[in-house]
Amino acid sequence: MSHEAVVNLIDISKGYVKGGERIAIFDRMNFQISHGDFIAIMGPSGSGKSTLLNLLGGIDRADSGEVHVAGTRIDTLSESRLTRWRARHIGFVFQSYNLLPILTAAQNIELPLLCQGTGDRNKRVAAALRIVNLSERGRHYPNEMSGGQQQRVAIARAIVSDPDLLLCDEPTGDLDRASANDILSMLRLLNGDFRKTVVMVTHDPAAAEYANRTLHLDKGQFVERSLAA
């Protein structure tokens, strides 16, 4: 495993104002993720797991501090540059799949390529479908597939633009155990064989066992670390 940092958070502070009072989520937090890592982030609701994921993906901005991801300091990028950067470097997998119901599996997977103007879109979509073992379901609509299959399509969509970092927000939260294991194995495959750095937020200890490292987040602080692999 390379130890080159793909994520480097420096003195990150993030909070929100409620009832006129500022409530801190992160206070001068520092955090690094190495290239090729597979990290599970666990913690109670409100601990800042999703906020952390949003900061890493450039979906949300920190109040202060520096966010370096895949060699770019993203907290200073304009909205449009951040959008372009995100499309190229980040793959997202959501808990509820978030596939567009009006599009087939293949078209859903093609979406990130659409805004990048990438050539050979069909080839790349077909390759992504092969990786998630859904080559024969490309023309199926989301409502014609099981939850597990939909999540595999979502994973294919996340990897089709060959991103550096996969951010997964409770990817197995809506799935039964068998489907969850299937998805987690796939993430592990992407991490192992395709050298994708994976950051996964989960409540499920069994899911966390698939990761190389598990970080426990509570009130904006990593309170415990354990090596799973």
Added chain:
Amino acid sequence: MNVLSLIWKNLLRSKVRSALMIASIMIAFGMFGVLSAFERGLSARADAAAADRLVVVNKIDYVQPLPLGHYQRVCAVNGVQSATHLSWFGGYFQEPKNTVTAMAVDAETYLTVYGSDYVVADDANKAFLRERTSALVGAELARKWGWKVGDQIPISSDIYFQKNGSLSWTLTIVGLLQGRTANNPTNFLVFHYAYLNETRTFGKDTIGWIALLTGAPERIDEVARMIDGMFANSTNETSTDTDRAFNRAFGAQYGNVGLIVTLVIGAAFATILMIVGNTMVMAIRERTREIGVLKTLGFSRRTLLNLMLGEACALALAGGVLGMIAAEAAILCLHFAGAGAFSQLTLSLAIVGEALAIMAVFGILTGLTPALRAMNIGIAQALKRS
């Protein structure tokens, strides 16, 4: 797949909703097409009149008659090249519901003044001058009733009746009047004033109005002043104006058509704008989470703006084009059903061009609010929406 196919798929997402919105827009544009054609038809008819033609009417109101003697005096005015007189007959064919626009004219001079608008075959004109009970029938009117040259037609009046007690005048069709342009309506007939004047029970030696040519448009003001001055302080004062103004005044008897059309169309568009705009806002609000996903996947604010505006414009275009097709169909139906009465109704290129511009504005107005909202909503906030 491209942005256009994405717009198309979004439109098909809720087929019933899209169909209803398209139908609403279609109705508004259908009304726009028909009413605009009607308004333009009236204007075109007025504008088609010869520039040097003046019309002399009774100053009290154009429906009040003038003494026939006025005609001879007008003919003698310096600057009057040629003149004729016309009288409204208020005709119908067989039954009062079968209205026929019929005018009693001075046969000798009618075509010298209106020859720039209508053409009649030479032999037909000669026959018209020869036979006192003859009539020249506009081509549209003849087509409507299936009349042909040689037919004898009973035309009754809702103003006059004959001295012999008869309600109808039998006229022999000797020729057809053809408009020189599409803006010269042919939904009327003319017959001899002498025949009417001799047989009617009242109104003898009165005429409806006088039409004249000055030969030079620049002389119309001077000639009009001279004519009205000549009859000033008489029992039948006159009001002389251009034929165009006269036609407009005639059209204005239905009210201010332009204003009515504008108000009706404006109300229709404003209502549909609010309905469609509100529906678009709701439709796109339902997709807030998807918008968050698209942003996450790298769709720029501009692409999303184009997507939303494209969707609204596509709806407006679909409804608008269908509306214009419906308007054209309605106009064709009116042509068949009403014969010459609607011969001026045409869905001109200018109306179609205006409609396309309105479609674009309509699409932008209905799509702008939800598009801006989609553009500006934060991803994290959008993704939280269920």
